[in-house]
Amino acid sequence: MRLTSLLPDGEPNCLVLKVRQMLIMLDCGLGQEQLYAMPVREGGLTEDHKDNNSNTTTTGSTADNSTAGSKRKFAETDIRQDWASFLKASSIQFPTKKMARGSNSQPSHSSKITSSTTGTTSSGSTSTADGTIPIAHNNIPSKFMSTREYMFKLPDFSGVDLKAIDVVLISNYNHILALPYLTEYTDFQGRIFATEPTIEFGRQLMIEFVTFFGTSVTSSPHEIIDRKELMARAGAGLYPAYTHADIKACIDKIQPVRFREHISLFGSLKLTAHSAGYCLGSSNWLIQIGTENIAYVSSSSTQGNLHPDLFDGTLMENASTVVATDLCPRGSFTYNTGVNLVCQSIASTIARKGNVLIPCTISGFLFDLLEDVHLHLNRMGLIGQVQYSFISPVADTALQYSNILAEWMAPRKQEMVYIPEAPLLHGILLEKEKGIAKHYKSVHGAFSSDLKLPCIVFGGHPSLRSGPMVNLLHMWGNKPTNTIVFIEPRMDVVAAMEPYENLAIAQQAVQLDIRLSIDQLVEVMNKYRHPRHILVPMRAIASTLADGTVELADAKRTTSTSSTRWSAYKVGESVQLGMGSLYESVLLSEELAKGILPQAFGNVSFAPIAGSLSIYNNQMQLKPASVQGRQLLSLYTQRLLLGVMNLPHLLAGLTAIGVTNIEVSESEGKEEKETGVPEIKIDFELQGQTATIILREKETIVKCDENIRSLLREPILKCFQSF
C-alpha cells in the first residue's frame, strides 16, 4: 500500500492511497494558505453588479491601507486583453506564503506586459534577498484591478493518474473544495462517496467559494474561453475558480451514503463511513480490501456536548492500518476555554455597544458556539439588545438545512425532534416573530435597512480577502469599540489581518479547535486492538518530538512499539507499507464443506480441500468440482505424510499383510555420516516377489514390483498422519 499526500500539512486533506490494484483518493481539499497572498476583493459578487469600481472606492476610503493592499495585489494584466500572458502567468508556480507575505512577488515578464499594454510604469521592481523572484510594486489603474481574477493552486495532481482513480472518499465539507476541478476538468471517471450532509454543506461551501473568489461579473468574456482546455494547458499551475454549473455537475456525481452503510465495489472493495463527531455528517472511512482493513481517520472530535453524532471508534477495531489526518496542532486552546473567551469577548463588546464580527463559515461547531453565546448573553442580561446576523450567499440554506439533520446529531439533540423542537438553537432564534437572528445573502440590500445595533455578524470568508467581512471591516473597522473575533481553527490570523493592519478594531483570536490532537488519537487507539501501522502527518509527530514527552517518538520520527509502527507522511512524499499476507473472502459451499475431514493438531485443525472456485456477482464461491474437474484436480493433488518413521510399527504392519522372509540390516550409506542415523534396509518377500524398503531419517524408499505396491502402501501410511 502506498500513501501520498497532495497538500501540505495543516491544509485540508487530499491524499492518494494505492492499495493492491485500487487507487483511492481520500478527500479533495483546496489549499487555503494561498488565499492570504491574494488581494482583497470588495463584497464578493454582488447582485447589483456594482463591483466594477468597488476596488477603487475601497482603496480610497481606507487610505491607510491602500499601499499595503495594493502591494499585495498581483499585477496581472487584464485577462480579457491577453490570454497568452495569462497562461504564461499561470504556469509560474505560485509563490509561497512566506515570500508573498514578505514582499509581493510577480513574474517579471508579466510586469513587462503590464507596462507595454497599459502604459503604466511599474513603480519599482526589486528582488527578494535570495534574488529568485522579482518583485513589483504596482499601481495598476483601477480599471484593470477590478477585473482581477483569483487564481488557485490545486493539490498536486501531477504525479497521479487521475483517470485511474477508482474511488474518492470525502470525509467532511472542509475537504471538498477542489473536487469540481477533479470531476469537471480532468479525465477522472471514478466514483465519489460522501455522507448526505457533507454533500450539502460541501455544495454550500463551493457556492460561497465561487461567489467570493469566482470570476468577476465584469469579465464575462471568460465564458467563451474553453475552461477545460485551459486547465489542460495550465498543467500543475494556477486555475481560476470554477463556476456554478461546475458545482452542480460535480455534486450530482457524488453518491450519498449514511453512517455504517456498507458499500461494496468491484467485489473486493468495501467502504463504510463512520461518524467522526466533528460536524454534521463528518465521517471517517473504513476501507476493506480483501481481508485488509484500513481506517481513514479525518477531522474527528471526541469533544463532548457538541451537536454532531458522536465519534464512532469501532472502525479502528479491526483496522490493520490507520491513516490519521487533520490533527489538531499542539498548544491550541481547549474548546471549552476557547468558548468562554469568545463569549466574554462578545459580551464585553456588546456591553460597550460595539459590534462583533465573526468571520467563519456557517456550519460545524458554530451551531454549538451560537448556543453558548446566546446563553452567556442571556445570563449577562444583554440579550434584549442584540441582533445576530448571518451573512453568506448560503446562510439561509445552511441554517435551515442543519436543523433537519437530527439523524446525524448527538443523541441529546436527537431527542429534541421527538418533542418536537428544532434541535439547534438557531432554528428558534430565526423564527420571524422573534427577530433575534436574521440571515442575508450579502451586505447589500436588506442587511443595512434591517440593521439594529449592536450586532453580531457571522459569515464571510475567514481569509478576509472577499465576502461581506471586507465591507463590514471598512464600515466598522476604525472604531475600537468593535471587535473582530477569529474562531476558525485552520486560518492564519496574522496573514488574514495584514491588509487591515492599521484598523482600530479590537482583534481577538480564539481559534476553536475540536479536532483530535495526537494525544487524543493515541488515547482512542489504546481502546482498540492495535493496528500494525499508524500513519500521521509529519507535523503532528514533529511537535510531539519538540515536546519531548510522548513515548511515541524516536529519532526516525516514527513511534513504534513492538506491535504497532508509527510513520509520518508529508506532502510530496509517498509512504510505502507492506501489507503482510493477503487474503480474499471466499464462500465455501455446504456440499463441499460436508466432505472435508479435519484433523486436529493441538488447537488447530487442518483439512485438505479441493474444489472449483467460481466468481459470480463479484463473490467468490468454492464449490465441488465437476467430474472432469475432479479428474484434473487429481493430477495436481499433493499428498502429505507427517511424522517420523517407526521401524517396529512398520514391521508389524508388514507382517499383517502377509510379508515373509523379512531381513533387516543396517548399512552405512553416505547419509549416515551427515545425520548420524544409520540407513535401515528391509528385504522381504510378498506374494513370491522380493521387495526392499530403505529407511532414512526423513525418507523412506520402497522398491518393489508394480503389482504389489498398493499392498505395501498401507503399512507405510499407517506409520504417519496423512492428508
Next chain:
Amino acid sequence: MTIQIVPLGAGQDVGRSCILVTIGGKNIMLDCGMHMGFNDERRFPDFSYISKTGDFTEMLDCVIISHFHLDHCGALPFFTEMCGYDGNIYMTHPTKAICPILLEDYRKITVDKKGERNFFTSQDIKNCMKKVIAVNLHQTIMVDDDLEICAYYAGHVLGAAMFYIRVGEESLVYTGDYNMTPDRHLGSAWIDKVKPDVLITESTYATTIRDSKRSRERDFLKKVHDCVAGGGNVIIPVFALGRAQELCILIETYWDRMDLKVPIYFSAGLTEKANHFYRLFINWTNEKIKSTFVHRNMFDFKHIRAWDRAYIDNPGPMVVFATPGMLHSGTSLELFKKWAPDPKNMVIMPGFCVAGTVGSRVLAGEKHIKTDSFTTIEVNLQVKNLSFSAHADAKGIMQLIRQCDAKNVVLVHGEKSSMGFLKSRIMTEFGIPCFDPANGTTVSIETSHVIPIEMSASLLKQHLIRQTETQDPGMTTSSSPEHSSSDDSSEQPDVKTPVDIRPSDKVLIQGMLVMDDGKPIRLEDADEVLEKVGMVNHKVRFEVRKAYNATALRRAVENAELNESQQGISAMDTDADESQIGDSYQEWDSDRFALNLVHVALERSIGKQIKVVREKEDDSIAIRSVKIRAPTDKDEFERGGLLVGWDYRDEDLATRVLSIVTLALSANR
C-alpha cells in the same frame, strides 16, 4: 439451515401485523400491530405463541417496527410494558417521533371514551418509547455479533422502512407497507440487490395493477370540489398526524392549481406541532420537497388556516379538517352535529373507525345516531370513506421482488383470495417458491448454507497462473477436459477458439483449510501451513518395476500399424514381414521402444494438463516427481521391465500414470 416464518397477525389478513422470524438461530419480531376491528383480546397478536411463561426478552433478539400506523405498532406498549418484553426495539427516527402520538390518540379513545380498563397508560407509551433505538436509512446496525439489520426507504408514510436482516449468510427482507411509485410528499421504495433468501412482502393491493392511488386522489378532490361548489361544507375528521398532512398537501396543491378561494381550516392546536414534525423530517420526504424546502416548506400551508370556534357560524362553503378522527368527541363531533342534517354537506372519513364510535356508525350508514340520552343526530349529509394509504400494487410487488432478487417470497398483509392470484403469478414469472401462511402457521424455508472463509491471495494467484500456463483456457469450462483427454486430441491443431479468449470463470483450487479457534477459517497452501506449524513432512519414495512382454508388445504394435496401412495398400506379403521383424530383433532396444510408446500415451492423455518431460541424457520420462526410466544397473536389467519411481506426494498422479503405462504396454490392442 432453515428460516422459519410464523405470522401472528397479518397472515392472509390486513391488520395486526406481527410476524415471527427465526433466522440463523435468532428470533425476530417484525412489527407489533393491533387489529382495529376488534375490541377484545383478538385486538393484539397472540404473544403466548412466543413463550408460555412470558420470558419474551429471553426468546426474542429484537423487535423491528416498520412504520407508525397502528396496525404495525399499536401493540408495542402492551408488549413491552404489560407483557414485559425488555429487549431491543428498532424503528426509524420519524416513526419513533410520530408513533407515540398516534398511540396516545388511540389510547384516549379506548380508555377515556369507552372506559376500558386493562389498557396501556400514557406513561406506558413513554416508557416504551424510551426503549426504542432509532435507526437511519441504509445504516447497518449490529444487533449482536451475528445479527445485522439495515433499513431501506419504503415510501408508504413518513419514516416507513423496509428492513434487511442478515445472520451469517442467511438473509431476509421485510417490507412492512411500501409504495413503489412516488407520491406528493414521499419518494418511492428502493432496495439494494441484497438477494435475500426470503422476502416477506405486504400484498394489500395484490390484484390491482393500475395506479390506484392517483385515481382515488382525483376522486377525493373532485368530491370536495363539487361539494364546496354546491355551497356545502366539507368536514374531514382526521388525527393530527399522518393522513392529515397527506390530505393537507393534496388539498393545498389542488387549491393552488385551481385557484380556489374557499377557506380551509385545520382544527386543534396540535396542527402546528404536527406540521413541525414533518418540517423536521424533511429529509424523509421526496427529493422535490427536499430541494425546495429552504425557500418554501411544503408543510407551511398557504391556504390552510387555524380553526376558530367562531367560524362555525360563518356562511358559505368551507373545508375543515377536524380532530379527532373517529367523530367521538371534540371539534369534529361538534361540527358533525351542526352539519349533519344538511344534505349539501359532506363528511369524508379517510381512516378506520373503532366500533361504537360515531364515526363507525356513520360509516355503517345509520341515519339517526344517538350520541347520548338527549341528542340524536339526523344524518343527511353525504358520507364518503376514502383510504389513501399508499401501497404497492401487483406491478410494484413484482418490481420489488426483481429489484432485490429474492429466492423465496412470503405474502402477508393482504386478502387471501388476492394473495392466491399473486402467488401463482410470482411462481410462474420468477420460478421461485411463494407462500401465504395463515396466522399461526409456520413456513420453513431451506437455505443453502455457505461458510465464509479467507483464501490466501498467493494461493489463488498460484492456481491462476497454473491454470493459464498449463491448460488451454477452454479446459476450465466443464466439457473440455474429457474432450482433450480423448485419443484424437493430438490430431486437433492448436487453434484457439474465440471462446477461449474469455477469462475463465472457474478455477480449480487445492489447499489446506486451517481452522483455528477464534480466527476466521483460512484456506492456504498446504506446504506453507505445515511448515508454519512445524510439522515434519516425511518423504516416501516408491520405486516399482513395471514388467512387460517386449516381444508381444512389439508384435501387437506392428500388427496394429499393419492393420492401419492395409486400409490403403491391399494385401502385403506377411511372410516377408515376419522375417524383417526377426532380423531387427537382434539390435532392438525394447526398453527404448516401450518408453517411446509410454511417452506418446502420456502426452496424449495428460500432456495438455501437465508437463511431460523427456530427459535427453538417459531417455527417461519425468512428470513432476514421477520418473519412468529404463533399467540402469545390472541387477535391474536382469529383472527387466521399466522402472517407475515417484514421491508419495504425487501418489494420485502416479496412480494415473501407472494406469496409462499399463495400458500403453499391454499387448492386447
